[in-house]
Amino acid sequence: MTTYHCPQDGTRSPISALTWCCPVCRGPWDLDFRAAPGLTPHVLPGRANSLWRYEEILPLAAPEVSLGEGRTPLVPLTDTVSAKLDYLMPTLSFKDRGAVMLAELARRLAPDRVVADSSGNAGTSIAAYCARAALPCTVYVPEGTSPKKTEQIRAHGAVLVAVPGGREATALAARAAADEPGVFYASHVFNPYFLHGTKT
Structure with missing residues:
Protein backbone atom coordinates (compact mmCIF):
# COMPACT_ATOMS: atom_id res chain seq x y z
CA MET A 1 0.00 0.00 0.00
CA THR A 2 1.08 3.59 -0.55
CA THR A 3 2.76 5.22 2.47
CA TYR A 4 2.78 8.67 4.02
CA HIS A 5 6.01 10.61 4.24
CA CYS A 6 6.91 13.94 5.81
CA PRO A 7 8.41 16.40 3.32
CA GLN A 8 10.11 18.25 6.20
CA ASP A 9 12.07 15.50 7.96
CA GLY A 10 11.55 12.32 5.91
CA THR A 11 9.53 10.45 8.55
CA ARG A 12 7.38 7.67 7.06
CA SER A 13 4.21 5.96 8.21
CA PRO A 14 2.02 3.22 6.83
CA ILE A 15 -1.40 4.59 6.00
CA SER A 16 -2.98 1.84 8.09
CA ALA A 17 -1.44 3.36 11.25
CA LEU A 18 -4.05 6.16 11.26
CA THR A 19 -1.38 8.76 12.05
CA TRP A 20 -2.85 12.02 10.82
CA CYS A 21 0.40 14.02 10.86
CA CYS A 22 4.13 13.55 11.15
CA PRO A 23 4.82 12.50 14.76
CA VAL A 24 8.16 14.33 14.73
CA CYS A 25 7.28 17.81 13.43
CA ARG A 26 3.43 17.58 13.52
CA GLY A 27 3.34 18.77 9.92
CA PRO A 28 1.06 17.45 7.17
CA TRP A 29 1.85 14.25 5.31
CA ASP A 30 2.72 13.88 1.68
CA LEU A 31 2.01 10.68 -0.21
CA ASP A 32 4.42 8.25 -1.84
CA PHE A 33 2.37 7.87 -4.97
CA ARG A 34 3.21 7.70 -8.65
CA ALA A 35 0.51 7.94 -11.25
CA ALA A 36 0.16 4.90 -13.49
CA PRO A 37 0.94 5.42 -17.16
CA GLY A 38 -1.75 5.31 -19.79
CA LEU A 39 -4.01 8.29 -19.12
CA THR A 40 -4.37 10.12 -22.42
CA PRO A 41 -7.20 12.20 -23.89
CA HIS A 42 -7.92 9.34 -26.30
CA VAL A 43 -8.99 6.91 -23.54
CA LEU A 44 -11.33 9.29 -21.69
CA PRO A 45 -14.40 9.36 -23.99
CA GLY A 46 -15.32 5.73 -23.29
CA ARG A 47 -14.97 5.98 -19.53
CA ALA A 48 -17.45 6.44 -16.70
CA ASN A 49 -18.84 9.94 -16.42
CA SER A 50 -17.35 10.61 -12.99
CA LEU A 51 -14.22 11.64 -11.13
CA TRP A 52 -13.08 8.01 -11.34
CA ARG A 53 -12.47 8.26 -15.08
CA TYR A 54 -9.02 9.53 -14.02
CA GLU A 55 -8.17 6.40 -12.02
CA GLU A 56 -4.54 6.28 -13.19
CA ILE A 57 -3.76 9.54 -11.40
CA LEU A 58 -5.65 8.70 -8.19
CA PRO A 59 -4.12 6.79 -5.25
CA LEU A 60 -7.36 4.80 -4.81
CA ALA A 61 -9.47 3.17 -7.47
CA ALA A 62 -12.71 1.18 -7.64
CA PRO A 63 -14.58 3.08 -4.90
CA GLU A 64 -17.57 1.76 -3.02
CA VAL A 65 -18.59 5.13 -1.58
CA SER A 66 -19.19 7.16 -4.72
CA LEU A 67 -22.19 9.49 -4.86
CA GLY A 68 -21.65 10.32 -8.54
CA GLU A 69 -19.09 13.08 -7.98
CA GLY A 70 -17.08 14.66 -10.76
CA ARG A 71 -17.61 15.58 -14.41
CA THR A 72 -19.40 18.83 -13.67
CA PRO A 73 -19.86 21.15 -16.65
CA LEU A 74 -17.16 23.56 -17.79
CA VAL A 75 -18.96 26.62 -19.15
CA PRO A 76 -17.12 29.22 -21.27
CA LEU A 77 -17.53 32.75 -19.89
CA THR A 78 -15.21 34.52 -22.32
CA ASP A 79 -12.77 33.42 -25.00
CA THR A 80 -10.17 32.67 -22.33
CA VAL A 81 -12.11 32.05 -19.10
CA SER A 82 -14.42 29.17 -18.22
CA ALA A 83 -16.33 28.33 -15.03
CA LYS A 84 -16.32 24.83 -13.53
CA LEU A 85 -19.79 24.31 -12.06
CA ASP A 86 -18.88 22.23 -9.01
CA TYR A 87 -21.97 23.46 -7.19
CA LEU A 88 -23.60 20.59 -9.11
CA MET A 89 -21.68 18.06 -7.01
CA PRO A 90 -23.67 15.82 -4.60
CA THR A 91 -23.20 18.16 -1.60
CA LEU A 92 -22.96 21.34 -3.72
CA SER A 93 -19.19 21.76 -3.29
CA PHE A 94 -15.90 20.88 -5.00
CA LYS A 95 -14.91 19.37 -1.65
CA ASP A 96 -16.77 16.21 -2.65
CA ARG A 97 -13.78 15.45 -4.89
CA GLY A 98 -11.52 15.12 -1.85
CA ALA A 99 -14.11 13.81 0.60
CA VAL A 100 -14.82 10.75 -1.53
CA MET A 101 -11.13 9.85 -1.41
CA LEU A 102 -10.97 10.25 2.38
CA ALA A 103 -14.15 8.25 2.95
CA GLU A 104 -12.99 5.47 0.62
CA LEU A 105 -9.64 5.28 2.41
CA ALA A 106 -11.37 5.28 5.81
CA ARG A 107 -13.74 2.54 4.66
CA ARG A 108 -10.77 0.37 3.72
CA LEU A 109 -9.01 1.04 7.04
CA ALA A 110 -12.18 0.47 9.12
CA PRO A 111 -11.51 2.92 12.00
CA ASP A 112 -13.73 3.14 15.06
CA ARG A 113 -14.82 6.58 13.90
CA VAL A 114 -14.00 9.42 11.52
CA VAL A 115 -13.34 12.95 12.74
CA ALA A 116 -13.35 16.14 10.66
CA ASP A 117 -13.25 19.86 11.30
CA SER A 118 -14.86 22.46 9.11
CA SER A 119 -16.62 25.77 8.91
CA GLY A 120 -19.24 24.24 6.61
CA ASN A 121 -18.68 22.73 3.17
CA ALA A 122 -15.96 20.22 4.01
CA GLY A 123 -17.90 19.01 7.05
CA THR A 124 -21.04 18.52 4.99
CA SER A 125 -19.10 16.62 2.36
CA ILE A 126 -17.25 14.37 4.83
CA ALA A 127 -20.52 13.67 6.66
CA ALA A 128 -22.28 12.68 3.42
CA TYR A 129 -19.52 10.35 2.24
CA CYS A 130 -19.11 8.77 5.67
CA HIS A 156 -26.14 13.11 6.92
CA GLY A 157 -26.06 11.47 10.34
CA ALA A 158 -22.84 12.95 11.68
CA VAL A 159 -22.40 13.97 15.30
CA LEU A 160 -21.89 17.73 15.39
CA VAL A 161 -19.61 19.34 17.98
CA ALA A 162 -19.77 23.15 18.15
CA VAL A 163 -16.49 24.53 19.50
CA PRO A 164 -16.31 27.92 21.27
CA GLY A 165 -13.99 30.27 19.43
CA GLY A 166 -12.92 30.43 15.83
CA ARG A 167 -11.66 28.12 13.17
CA GLU A 168 -8.27 27.48 14.82
CA ALA A 169 -9.88 26.41 18.11
CA THR A 170 -12.07 24.04 16.12
CA ALA A 171 -9.09 22.52 14.34
CA LEU A 172 -7.26 22.03 17.64
CA ALA A 173 -10.28 20.25 19.17
CA ALA A 174 -10.58 17.94 16.17
CA ARG A 175 -6.84 17.19 16.20
CA ALA A 176 -7.01 16.29 19.89
CA ALA A 177 -9.83 13.85 19.08
CA ALA A 178 -7.82 12.53 16.11
CA ASP A 179 -4.96 11.61 18.46
CA GLU A 180 -7.21 9.04 20.16
CA PRO A 181 -6.72 5.39 19.14
CA GLY A 182 -8.88 4.08 16.30
CA VAL A 183 -9.72 7.50 14.89
CA PHE A 184 -9.32 8.46 11.23
CA TYR A 185 -8.84 12.22 10.79
CA ALA A 186 -10.54 13.20 7.55
CA SER A 187 -8.60 16.43 7.28
CA HIS A 188 -8.90 18.47 4.12
CA VAL A 189 -5.67 20.20 5.20
CA PHE A 190 -3.46 17.40 6.56
CA ASN A 191 -4.43 14.37 4.48
CA PRO A 192 -2.97 14.26 0.95
CA TYR A 193 -5.71 11.92 -0.28
CA PHE A 194 -8.06 14.91 -0.16
CA LEU A 195 -5.72 16.90 -2.42
CA HIS A 196 -5.45 14.02 -4.87
CA GLY A 197 -9.22 14.06 -5.19
CA THR A 198 -9.49 17.81 -5.69
CA LYS A 199 -6.80 17.83 -8.39
CA THR A 200 -9.37 16.32 -10.73
Missing part, protein backbone atom coordinates in the same frame (compact mmCIF):
# COMPACT_ATOMS: atom_id res chain seq x y z
CA ALA A 131 -22.85 8.09 5.68
CA ARG A 132 -22.48 6.42 2.28
CA ALA A 133 -19.59 4.33 3.65
CA ALA A 134 -21.52 3.49 6.86
CA LEU A 135 -18.78 5.05 9.00
CA PRO A 136 -19.49 6.86 12.28
CA CYS A 137 -18.50 10.49 11.85
CA THR A 138 -18.02 13.46 14.15
CA VAL A 139 -17.65 16.94 12.67
CA TYR A 140 -16.23 19.79 14.73
CA VAL A 141 -17.38 23.28 13.72
CA PRO A 142 -16.93 26.80 15.14
CA GLU A 143 -19.89 27.72 17.34
CA GLY A 144 -20.95 30.48 14.92
CA THR A 145 -21.25 28.19 11.88
CA SER A 146 -24.23 28.82 9.62
CA PRO A 147 -27.31 26.90 10.78
CA LYS A 148 -27.86 25.74 7.20
CA LYS A 149 -24.44 24.06 7.23
CA THR A 150 -24.94 22.47 10.63
CA GLU A 151 -28.36 21.17 9.52
CA GLN A 152 -26.74 19.59 6.45
CA ILE A 153 -24.05 17.92 8.56
CA ARG A 154 -26.64 16.51 10.98
CA ALA A 155 -28.92 15.43 8.12
Whole structure:
Protein backbone atom coordinates (compact mmCIF):
# COMPACT_ATOMS: atom_id res chain seq x y z
CA MET A 1 0.00 0.00 0.00
CA THR A 2 1.08 3.59 -0.55
CA THR A 3 2.76 5.22 2.47
CA TYR A 4 2.78 8.67 4.02
CA HIS A 5 6.01 10.61 4.24
CA CYS A 6 6.91 13.94 5.81
CA PRO A 7 8.41 16.40 3.32
CA GLN A 8 10.11 18.25 6.20
CA ASP A 9 12.07 15.50 7.96
CA GLY A 10 11.55 12.32 5.91
CA THR A 11 9.53 10.45 8.55
CA ARG A 12 7.38 7.67 7.06
CA SER A 13 4.21 5.96 8.21
CA PRO A 14 2.02 3.22 6.83
CA ILE A 15 -1.40 4.59 6.00
CA SER A 16 -2.98 1.84 8.09
CA ALA A 17 -1.44 3.36 11.25
CA LEU A 18 -4.05 6.16 11.26
CA THR A 19 -1.38 8.76 12.05
CA TRP A 20 -2.85 12.02 10.82
CA CYS A 21 0.40 14.02 10.86
CA CYS A 22 4.13 13.55 11.15
CA PRO A 23 4.82 12.50 14.76
CA VAL A 24 8.16 14.33 14.73
CA CYS A 25 7.28 17.81 13.43
CA ARG A 26 3.43 17.58 13.52
CA GLY A 27 3.34 18.77 9.92
CA PRO A 28 1.06 17.45 7.17
CA TRP A 29 1.85 14.25 5.31
CA ASP A 30 2.72 13.88 1.68
CA LEU A 31 2.01 10.68 -0.21
CA ASP A 32 4.42 8.25 -1.84
CA PHE A 33 2.37 7.87 -4.97
CA ARG A 34 3.21 7.70 -8.65
CA ALA A 35 0.51 7.94 -11.25
CA ALA A 36 0.16 4.90 -13.49
CA PRO A 37 0.94 5.42 -17.16
CA GLY A 38 -1.75 5.31 -19.79
CA LEU A 39 -4.01 8.29 -19.12
CA THR A 40 -4.37 10.12 -22.42
CA PRO A 41 -7.20 12.20 -23.89
CA HIS A 42 -7.92 9.34 -26.30
CA VAL A 43 -8.99 6.91 -23.54
CA LEU A 44 -11.33 9.29 -21.69
CA PRO A 45 -14.40 9.36 -23.99
CA GLY A 46 -15.32 5.73 -23.29
CA ARG A 47 -14.97 5.98 -19.53
CA ALA A 48 -17.45 6.44 -16.70
CA ASN A 49 -18.84 9.94 -16.42
CA SER A 50 -17.35 10.61 -12.99
CA LEU A 51 -14.22 11.64 -11.13
CA TRP A 52 -13.08 8.01 -11.34
CA ARG A 53 -12.47 8.26 -15.08
CA TYR A 54 -9.02 9.53 -14.02
CA GLU A 55 -8.17 6.40 -12.02
CA GLU A 56 -4.54 6.28 -13.19
CA ILE A 57 -3.76 9.54 -11.40
CA LEU A 58 -5.65 8.70 -8.19
CA PRO A 59 -4.12 6.79 -5.25
CA LEU A 60 -7.36 4.80 -4.81
CA ALA A 61 -9.47 3.17 -7.47
CA ALA A 62 -12.71 1.18 -7.64
CA PRO A 63 -14.58 3.08 -4.90
CA GLU A 64 -17.57 1.76 -3.02
CA VAL A 65 -18.59 5.13 -1.58
CA SER A 66 -19.19 7.16 -4.72
CA LEU A 67 -22.19 9.49 -4.86
CA GLY A 68 -21.65 10.32 -8.54
CA GLU A 69 -19.09 13.08 -7.98
CA GLY A 70 -17.08 14.66 -10.76
CA ARG A 71 -17.61 15.58 -14.41
CA THR A 72 -19.40 18.83 -13.67
CA PRO A 73 -19.86 21.15 -16.65
CA LEU A 74 -17.16 23.56 -17.79
CA VAL A 75 -18.96 26.62 -19.15
CA PRO A 76 -17.12 29.22 -21.27
CA LEU A 77 -17.53 32.75 -19.89
CA THR A 78 -15.21 34.52 -22.32
CA ASP A 79 -12.77 33.42 -25.00
CA THR A 80 -10.17 32.67 -22.33
CA VAL A 81 -12.11 32.05 -19.10
CA SER A 82 -14.42 29.17 -18.22
CA ALA A 83 -16.33 28.33 -15.03
CA LYS A 84 -16.32 24.83 -13.53
CA LEU A 85 -19.79 24.31 -12.06
CA ASP A 86 -18.88 22.23 -9.01
CA TYR A 87 -21.97 23.46 -7.19
CA LEU A 88 -23.60 20.59 -9.11
CA MET A 89 -21.68 18.06 -7.01
CA PRO A 90 -23.67 15.82 -4.60
CA THR A 91 -23.20 18.16 -1.60
CA LEU A 92 -22.96 21.34 -3.72
CA SER A 93 -19.19 21.76 -3.29
CA PHE A 94 -15.90 20.88 -5.00
CA LYS A 95 -14.91 19.37 -1.65
CA ASP A 96 -16.77 16.21 -2.65
CA ARG A 97 -13.78 15.45 -4.89
CA GLY A 98 -11.52 15.12 -1.85
CA ALA A 99 -14.11 13.81 0.60
CA VAL A 100 -14.82 10.75 -1.53
CA MET A 101 -11.13 9.85 -1.41
CA LEU A 102 -10.97 10.25 2.38
CA ALA A 103 -14.15 8.25 2.95
CA GLU A 104 -12.99 5.47 0.62
CA LEU A 105 -9.64 5.28 2.41
CA ALA A 106 -11.37 5.28 5.81
CA ARG A 107 -13.74 2.54 4.66
CA ARG A 108 -10.77 0.37 3.72
CA LEU A 109 -9.01 1.04 7.04
CA ALA A 110 -12.18 0.47 9.12
CA PRO A 111 -11.51 2.92 12.00
CA ASP A 112 -13.73 3.14 15.06
CA ARG A 113 -14.82 6.58 13.90
CA VAL A 114 -14.00 9.42 11.52
CA VAL A 115 -13.34 12.95 12.74
CA ALA A 116 -13.35 16.14 10.66
CA ASP A 117 -13.25 19.86 11.30
CA SER A 118 -14.86 22.46 9.11
CA SER A 119 -16.62 25.77 8.91
CA GLY A 120 -19.24 24.24 6.61
CA ASN A 121 -18.68 22.73 3.17
CA ALA A 122 -15.96 20.22 4.01
CA GLY A 123 -17.90 19.01 7.05
CA THR A 124 -21.04 18.52 4.99
CA SER A 125 -19.10 16.62 2.36
CA ILE A 126 -17.25 14.37 4.83
CA ALA A 127 -20.52 13.67 6.66
CA ALA A 128 -22.28 12.68 3.42
CA TYR A 129 -19.52 10.35 2.24
CA CYS A 130 -19.11 8.77 5.67
CA ALA A 131 -22.85 8.09 5.68
CA ARG A 132 -22.48 6.42 2.28
CA ALA A 133 -19.59 4.33 3.65
CA ALA A 134 -21.52 3.49 6.86
CA LEU A 135 -18.78 5.05 9.00
CA PRO A 136 -19.49 6.86 12.28
CA CYS A 137 -18.50 10.49 11.85
CA THR A 138 -18.02 13.46 14.15
CA VAL A 139 -17.65 16.94 12.67
CA TYR A 140 -16.23 19.79 14.73
CA VAL A 141 -17.38 23.28 13.72
CA PRO A 142 -16.93 26.80 15.14
CA GLU A 143 -19.89 27.72 17.34
CA GLY A 144 -20.95 30.48 14.92
CA THR A 145 -21.25 28.19 11.88
CA SER A 146 -24.23 28.82 9.62
CA PRO A 147 -27.31 26.90 10.78
CA LYS A 148 -27.86 25.74 7.20
CA LYS A 149 -24.44 24.06 7.23
CA THR A 150 -24.94 22.47 10.63
CA GLU A 151 -28.36 21.17 9.52
CA GLN A 152 -26.74 19.59 6.45
CA ILE A 153 -24.05 17.92 8.56
CA ARG A 154 -26.64 16.51 10.98
CA ALA A 155 -28.92 15.43 8.12
CA HIS A 156 -26.14 13.11 6.92
CA GLY A 157 -26.06 11.47 10.34
CA ALA A 158 -22.84 12.95 11.68
CA VAL A 159 -22.40 13.97 15.30
CA LEU A 160 -21.89 17.73 15.39
CA VAL A 161 -19.61 19.34 17.98
CA ALA A 162 -19.77 23.15 18.15
CA VAL A 163 -16.49 24.53 19.50
CA PRO A 164 -16.31 27.92 21.27
CA GLY A 165 -13.99 30.27 19.43
CA GLY A 166 -12.92 30.43 15.83
CA ARG A 167 -11.66 28.12 13.17
CA GLU A 168 -8.27 27.48 14.82
CA ALA A 169 -9.88 26.41 18.11
CA THR A 170 -12.07 24.04 16.12
CA ALA A 171 -9.09 22.52 14.34
CA LEU A 172 -7.26 22.03 17.64
CA ALA A 173 -10.28 20.25 19.17
CA ALA A 174 -10.58 17.94 16.17
CA ARG A 175 -6.84 17.19 16.20
CA ALA A 176 -7.01 16.29 19.89
CA ALA A 177 -9.83 13.85 19.08
CA ALA A 178 -7.82 12.53 16.11
CA ASP A 179 -4.96 11.61 18.46
CA GLU A 180 -7.21 9.04 20.16
CA PRO A 181 -6.72 5.39 19.14
CA GLY A 182 -8.88 4.08 16.30
CA VAL A 183 -9.72 7.50 14.89
CA PHE A 184 -9.32 8.46 11.23
CA TYR A 185 -8.84 12.22 10.79
CA ALA A 186 -10.54 13.20 7.55
CA SER A 187 -8.60 16.43 7.28
CA HIS A 188 -8.90 18.47 4.12
CA VAL A 189 -5.67 20.20 5.20
CA PHE A 190 -3.46 17.40 6.56
CA ASN A 191 -4.43 14.37 4.48
CA PRO A 192 -2.97 14.26 0.95
CA TYR A 193 -5.71 11.92 -0.28
CA PHE A 194 -8.06 14.91 -0.16
CA LEU A 195 -5.72 16.90 -2.42
CA HIS A 196 -5.45 14.02 -4.87
CA GLY A 197 -9.22 14.06 -5.19
CA THR A 198 -9.49 17.81 -5.69
CA LYS A 199 -6.80 17.83 -8.39
CA THR A 200 -9.37 16.32 -10.73
